[in-house]
Amino acid sequence: MSYFANIPAISYEGTQSKSPFAYRYYDADKLVLGKSMRDHLRWAVCYWHTFAWPGNDIFGAGTFERPWKPGEPVTQELAQIKLDAAFEMFSKLQAPFYCFHDVDAIADYKNIAGYSRELDVIADKMAAKIEQTGVQLLWGTANLFSHPRYAAGAATNPNPDVFAWAAHQVRSMLEVTNRLGGANYVLWGGREGYDTILNTDIGHELDQLGRFMNMVVEHKHKIGFKGAILIEPKPHEPTKHQYDRDTATVYGFLKRYGLENEVKVNIEVNHATLAGNSFEHEIATANALDIMGSIDINRGDPQNGWDTDQFPNNVAETTLAMYHLLEGGGFDTGGFNFDAKVRRQSVDAEDLIFAHVGGVDVLARSLLAAAAMIEDGELKGFVDQRYAGWRSELGNKVMNGSAALDEVADYALKSDLEPKPISGRQEHLENLINRFA
Numbered sequence: 530m531s532y533f534a535n536i537p538a539i540s541y542e543g544t545q546s547k548s549p550f551a552y553r554y555y556d557a558d559k560l561v562l563g564k565s566m567r568d569h570l571r572w573a574v575c576y577w578h579t580f581a582w583p584g585n586d587i588f589g590a591g592t593f594e595r596p597w598k599p600g601e602p603v604t605q606e607l608a609q610i611k612l613d614a615a616f617e618m619f620s621k622l623q624a625p626f627y628c629f630h631d632v633d634a635i636a637d638y639k640n641i642a643g644y645s646r647e648l649d650v651i652a653d654k655m656a657a658k659i660e661q662t663g664v665q666l667l668w669g670t671a672n673l674f675s676h677p678r679y680a681a682g683a684a685t686n687p688n689p690d691v692f693a694w695a696a697h698q699v700r701s702m703l704e705v706t707n708r709l710g711g712a713n714y715v716l717w718g719g720r721e722g723y724d725t726i727l728n729t730d731i732g733h734e735l736d737q738l739g740r741f742m743n744m745v746v747e748h749k750h751k752i753g754f755k756g757a758i759l760i761e762p763k764p765h766e767p768t769k770h771q772y773d774r775d776t777a778t779v780y781g782f783l784k785r786y787g788l789e790n791e792v793k794v795n796i797e798v799n800h801a802t803l804a805g806n807s808f809e810h811e812i813a814t815a816n817a818l819d820i821m822g823s824i825d826i827n828r829g830d831p832q833n834g835w836d837t838d839q840f841p842n843n844v845a846e847t848t849l850a851m852y853h854l855l856e857g858g859g860f861d862t863g864g865f866n867f868d869a870k871v872r873r874q875s876v877d878a879e880d881l882i883f884a885h886v887g888g889v890d891v892l893a894r895s896l897l898a899a900a901a902m903i904e905d906g907e908l909k910g911f912v913d914q915r916y917a918g919w920r921s922e923l924g925n926k927v928m929n930g931s932a933a934l935d936e937v938a939d940y941a942l943k944s945d946l947e948p949k950p951i952s953g954r955q956e957h958l959e960n961l962i963n964r965f966a
């Protein structure tokens with residue numbers, strides 16, 4: 530019997546439904562601002578938290594009893610059971626996409642050649658599943674942080690042999706992602722950072738990472754991968770200082786290494802908040818810098834300071850982020866990946882389903898609210914009006930570079946300028962959001 534045999538297929542039943550096995554807001558074909566909910570959200574289930582994590586924490590062992598035995602040595606047989614369960618669940622949820630790391634899905638390997646063999650085995654099986662179910666790959670990635678060889682980083686390791694292992698893994702997974710028709714390839718610098726400056730040469734490590742990313746981009750073009758390459762920012766955890774701290778930091782890195790037109794960001798909510806940023810700040814910054822790629826949707830816990838990866842459950846919080854996503858034109862190749870895990874006590878198959886159903890409905894509700902805000906137009910109108918002065922002769926001359934500092938300063942002096950503060954209307958605008966979310 531399959532692990533999800535008792536779970537019915539989940540479909541849209543509307544807000545009157547009291548069934549926990551139904552979408553109350555996510556109506557995949559419903560048009561919102563001229564595009565279906567499915568195409569706006571492009572949501573994905575992640576393989577790692579849902580199928581590979583055993584439910585352990587730093588004080589306790591795994592709590593999840595699944596037929597594929599997460600946390601135990603992975604044979605090809607167990608990898609197959611896991612793959613079957615994963616695609617069964619994706620299909621029951623009507624998930625359009627999934628995401629995975631190489632090691633989430635493959636059987637254990639002994640050496641570098643064994644790694645390649647196991648990856649090939651699973652890639653062929655996944656290709657068949659994609660074909661059978663129509664569930665697509667939103668992104669693939671290589672895990673460059675769990676194995677002990679990566680304790681001091683992958684591309685930023687002081688040992689170039691570790692860099693070479695990482696190159697092999699990324700080349701393999703980039704090629705598998707391409708073969709599976711993946712829409713993106715993600716690099717999260719899990720240990721690309723350092724624990725103590727006492728043993729670290731930051732400049733050297735950044736140059737190593739810059740070379741690595743350039744090699745990845747060159748290889749993408751060599752094999753003809755059409756998807757986007759995405760860096761996923763995170764400020765710390767597992768290392769104390771991570772180089773991909775947040776979107777603005779990643780942009781500086783991309784500029785320095787000539788990659789700003791090649792690489793975008795995969796923004797994760799709980800990483801943004803760990804960096805002391807809001808989720809919407811990260812999206813608006815990525816829009817402004819033209820590097821908005823994709824989103825790992827989850828949430829942290831405001832009372833503690835680590836990456837709890839909980840499923841989103843607060844519509845008001847996600848609405849403003851959704852508004853900025855839509856204002857920036859929405860997703861191109863990206864989507865919402867549920868990089869989220871159920872709590873350790875949520876041990877049943879049902880719990881995995883409730884988590885995703887709730888998360889998808891939160892996204893659907895915030896999409897409806899954000900679309901209503903856009904149709905209403907008051908917020909955008911206010912912001913446009915706030916910058917209207919920049920459309921004057923002075924504003925234009927400053928912005929197009931035709932005025933020097935002297936000219937602008939003399940203008941202030943001659944005109945005896947005395948600008949007064951103008952209300953930013955924050956409280957009014959907060960009330961406005963509460964009308965929709």
Ligand code: XUL
Nearest residue numbers: 670717761797825836868
């Ligand atoms: C870790 C994290 C990763 C990446 C992929 O915090 O978010 O799961 O999304 O490596």
Ligand code: CO
Nearest residue numbers: 761797825868
């Ligand atoms: Co993530």
